[in-house]
Amino acid sequence: MKRPGSCIKRDCQINEQRHFAAVASRYAKLDEVQEGGMPQSAYLEAIDPQTTPERREKLVNALREYCKLDTLAMVKIARFF
Numbered sequence: 001m002k003r004p005g006s007c008i009k010r011d012c013q014i015n016e017q018r019h020f021a022a023v024a025s026r027y028a029k030l031d032e033v034q035e036g037g038m039p040q041s042a043y044l045e046a047i048d049p050q051t052t053p054e055r056r057e058k059l060v061n062a063l064r065e066y067c068k069l070d071t072l073a074m075v076k077i078a079r080f081f
Contacts, residue, residue: 023073030069032062039066 027034033042045051046059 023069023076026069027066030062030065032059033066039063 033039042059042063046056046063051059
């Protein structure tokens with residue numbers, strides 16, 4: 001016999017797994033910053049006085065997108081548990 005609400009919980013878990021996969025695919029689409037030490041390297045390059053303004057802007061935008069995805073992932077993890 002099924003427990004009441006067990007199907008709903010399973011559906012929620014499937015939806016969360018799909019959302020996590022969607023977030024992961026967005027990381028893969030980032031050009032400059034995707035994982036690990038890349039954000040640190042990008043930041044160091046962005047603050048280097050020899051970095052051109054165009055390159056700096058590209059790095060800053062990439063870091064913002066990366067941080068946005070990291071924050072979204074943390075919110076999803078917190079909601080999951």
